[in-house]
Amino acid sequence: MIQHLPALIIALPLLTAFLMPLIGRISPTFRKLFAFIMIFLVAIIGILLVHEVHSKGIILYTFGAPQPGETTPSSLKIPVRIIFEIDGLGAFMVIVSIILAFTAMFYALPYFKEERGLDRFYALLFLLLAGILGMELTGDMFNFFVFLEIASISASALIAFCIDRSETLEAGIKYLAISSIGALFFLLSVGLLYGEYDALNMAMLAKSISNTFIDKMALILILGALLMKAGIAPMHMWLPDAYAEASPPVTLCVIAATQASMYGLLRMIFTIFHPSIDIAFLPALIIALSLITIGIGATMTLIQNRLTRAIAFAGVAEMGYILLGVGTAMYAGIKGYGEVALEGAIFHVLNDAIDMGLLFLVAGSVYLATRELDMNNLGGLARRMRFTAITFLIALLASSGMPPMNGFASKLLIYESTYALNPILSIIAILASILMLAIFVRIFYSVFLGPELPNLRDARDPPVLMLIPMLILSILIIFLGIFPSYAIDKLVDPAVRSLIDAKGYVSAVIGGG
């Protein structure tokens, strides 16, 4: 049982997704129960898997022939198989995705009441979860592409799910078009690499890649596609559309998909391409892109009038922080301040996911209570929705990185490492946090404070079942804020070590040193 965890964690959501339409025929209550039990099981399997990785090291799970020669003639030394390879970073990302998916599912169950087609909704949500987890676990380039596409297709279907509003459709097709083009470029570069090395396995590729022109092209295509999927400026425009127009549970899962693309970026850069490929301008360019992302995200959020869109632009800036840490680590190598920067970046992946998730859940509660997302028509909700206001206050402090919330710890790591490379980097990072603080305070005022509006007098806190996921995320924010060293020791450091030890990743598959 234990050794099949990596397969189960993908198979279970897939199975649930395809069972959903059948289950839905029995009764809607049973469907909810089933969805809840399944997400709970996935979460338990995920935690067991992470525990397994932390106690035993890299897990290798083979679909197909474990040894070369079992399916092909013995003279042909190519194993026909797909492997899942889970190291510290993969385990970390599994935790992030599971937190988001679990809270999203929890929130979705009471959020949708009269909406039609909920079978398909849950089916797509589980499919999206399978796609995200697959991206994080797989050790195979083509497999990564397939899971990337599964995630994109189900995510865009989910974004466009509420077809009553025209904006959701627009956001859905934009997301689908741009991510399918991105995925095609990814596939093209997988083709390039396969043509050159006859290998699709990440470890095999990592071993054989050299500094040729084709490899550089492949790296560039992959980087472009994954940077786009991670919402890095100037390719970030899909992100506010998608985040803002999707319903909050979907947004949470799309955040997880974005973070999974960031994981892909880390994996490609540090494990596969890092030591062998030498593109001199690349780290500087990545840092420049991250600064542009931070700047655009933080300034654009100030002029938004739609609640979710303002939060989404702040999410763009947060992705910029992560990439800033990654870029610094690329520039300086994963040692000294580069290692601290990478630590900060990876820690920020978790913090960003939780903070943004909570913000969108709050926005969802506000929408549910008022059916309004335009901040000009909102106001004075703190009297009637006290719990929501307090959770928003927590999320506000966390995502603008005020002490003692979790955002401060990871941003501190980023500030105090990037300045060593160039002081301007951390100056811009600090400035952008203040801008983000400003937008969140503005949101707080225009939604929760001020005189009470007459048409919003019957706004209420959402039902208890929806408060629980918000409570879970708030508690996580405060816990990670007060005991950041716990999270760093237990989760972030294994992830960073697995990136430092790229040889370990390779030798777990191929053997030898």
Add this chain to the structure above:
Amino acid sequence: MLERIFTGSGFWNPLIWLIAFVVSILIVLILRSLGRPGFKREGDKTKPFLCGNIKDIETISPRSENLYWGFRESLKGYYKVMERFHSGDIRDYIFWFIFVIVLLFLMEVL
């Protein structure tokens, strides 16, 4: 678990910070309790400090889009460019994606 974070250039220990913060909040609360609590509800004391004949306050309090006017005003030029950049046109989304890839490609080749 109770360790401070050491970044190589600085420290951060949230627990100690929290203890100090709680203590100082207690001090401030003690200080605050020295003051006169509450107030007599009479006249227009609790109405907002405004002049003129104002019926309902929610019509005159600034709405969300009026906030940070000074900031937007002084960065007008920047925001004009940015609004044109975020055109919402799906082709621009694809164009910028291709642009970055071509830029990377050209920087590598040249």
Add this chain to the structure above:
Amino acid sequence: MIQNLPYIAVALLIIIGLYATIFKKNLIKIIMGITILESGVNLFLITLGYRKGAVAPIYTNLPEGTKVPQSLTFPVPQALTLTSIVIGVAVLALMLAIAVQIYRKYRTLDVTKIRRLRG
């Protein structure tokens, strides 16, 4: 030269696809552009898998005198292409479905008019 022809076709298809996605105003044409782009990538994968004079690795039905494994093609690129085609169909179907819905809401398929999400 002649063996490079498929690669030239790949490049052309990709460029045509990108051209359509960037410069065409009609949403359907943009979707067509994405499909052409995808065909280009698929053709690239197929071309990679081609080996002159080699046969498919179906052991029960090999021609006389085939050297195993030297003159067998390893069928991975074909498998990749098949997967990619399936995914492409799903993407295409979903995009067209959304396009139909968009037409119902906006009464147009001109992408310069389908931009309520901006700024």
Add this chain to the structure above:
Amino acid sequence: MEVTELISLITRSILGTIVLALVSIILGLFYKGVDRKIAAHMQARVGPPIRQPFRDVIKLFTKENIVPDDAIPWLFNLSPVIALSASIIMMLYLPVGDIKPMLSTEGDLILILYLLLIPSLCLVIGGFSSGSPFATVGAQREMVLMMSYEFPLAIAVISVVWRLREAGIDVPFSLSSIMENPIWNNVGILGIIGCIILLIALVIVTPGELSKVPFDAPEAETEIAGGLLVEYSGRNLALFYLADAVKTLAMATLIIAIFFPYNLSSLLSISGYPAYALDFLFYLFKLFLVILLSVTLIRVAVARLKIDQLVSTYWISVVLLSLIGLVLLMFDRLACLKGWY
């Protein structure tokens, strides 16, 4: 971390908070009085006695504490409490006199930058939650002000820290290492010019940080009737008043810690308790100088700026100024590396 160390840290933080709360409130009010007296003399007035701020606070404590109808009461009352306590704990991380910061190993300069934000943030949230249009206008202006001055402030602080790191100082963000290694001793002539420029930028940032004239658009009595404080009265207002006093002290101490960490005792080679006393007196003198320069002089000499002028002042003029300082520091490092001096 060992248990004994943890316990000593906890006791230090508890005792330190209690002591510093008293010291900083008294000092803050004292310097507020000094500031008012000197400003009055500059304007050819007699001015109130130096103990006037104490009287003001005591008077405010006896007044009614009115909560308006449109306010959100829990936030309205919570904001001044958080503002004052955040100002107080800032002092725990800053060196007072020659004494190392109480919690020098538990927090650094970035923390101070963020803690400096909290009192202003509380003002903003308190203003917003009071539900008055004047307060709302004032509060959003305060937020704009925060966005504006944070840019030059970050440049000044990060540049100095970066230069210290390049000079080979360990843990350059820690206040105790900044105090032990004055920036002036670690740079060449270009760096000294750069540091002077950064100091000037920081001095211009200070009145903004404390929302004093010419950067007092958030409060602007003449146009928005006291702005974000318009609905506050009684003990809540007194707490904000105290928070302002303590924050002034903290900001001045920050400037002293970064740019004037010198002490008389080492110069005169005195040790023991007399040294502490002497250094504390000298610290008081430095505080006086910094507050005189960055608060009193500027606020008497200049008129209030409009809110968009204020943004462009900080984001263009002061940022350019401090960037020049940063570039000079960078050149200085280059020169030191190449041995041009």
